[in-house]
Amino acid sequence: MRLLTPLDYGFCASLMADPETGLRWRFRGTRLVAGPVTEDSIWADAHIQYVLANRESGDPLSLATAYAADSRTRTIYAAVATRKECRGQGFGTLALALLVWRLFETDGFERILLDFPEYNLVQFPGLLEEQFECQATLTDYYYFGGSLWSRLVYALDRDSVDPSILALVGDFVRVERPFDALIYAQ
Numbered sequence: 674m675r676l677l678t679p680l681d682y683g684f685c686a687s688l689m690a691d692p693e694t695g696l697r698w699r700f701r702g703t704r705l706v707a708g709p710v711t712e713d714s715i716w717a718d719a720h721i722q723y724v725l726a727n728r729e730s731g732d733p734l735s736l737a738t739a740y741a742a743d744s745r746t747r748t749i750y751a752a753v754a755t756r757k758e759c760r761g762q763g764f765g766t767l768a769l770a771l772l773v774w775r776l777f778e779t780d781g782f783e784r785i786l787l788d789f790p791e792y793n794l795v796q797f798p799g800l801l802e803e804q805f806e807c808q809a810t811l812t813d814y815y816y817f818g819g820s821l822w823s824r825l826v827y828a829l830d831r832d833s834v835d836p837s838i839l840a841l842v843g844d845f846v847r848v849e850r851p852f853d854a855l856i857y858a859q
Contacts, residue, residue, distance in 0.1 A: 677722035
């Protein structure tokens with residue numbers, strides 16, 4: 674994983690332009706709309722953004738974003754988007770796990786929230802139900818594919834995470850060093 678840079682804005686634009694990703698990805702509380710990707714638009718309300726990239730080619734696979742940080746409650750939202758051809762291979766889950774580790778272990782947040790349409794549950798089979806707790810359901814909020822779907826908000830509290838999971842991800846971080854040197858300089 675590496676910090677999002679201007680070189681990755683084309684990747685962000687391709688995520689926005691893909692009709693399926695645009696419908697699935699909640700981007701800072703709104704659906705993505707295709708259009709020009711500027712530094713101001715991509716970083717608005719963002720705390721930190723990472724790109725999970727192919728180790729050999731450097732090609733981006735997933736974008737992990739933490740946004741809408743509330744320093745008073747030490748709560749933050751997280752979102753992950755993955756290239757269509759990479760879905761179902763665990764890249765989104767890996768990007769989310771690394772982002773969660775970063776937000777809890779380095780940034781000191783106590784709660785991470787995910788806000789997404791109900792039809793996205795199939796992209797994280799078992800993960801949300803096992804690790805996150807459903808905090809809110811707005812019933813029949815979205816119309817997609819001929820059906821009405823609910824809007825869901827899931828939460829992960831630092832105290833509810835098995836410490837061995839954070840340690841396991843932490844060991845991976847220390848060995849593989851998926852983040853920039855900025856994290857280790859803090």
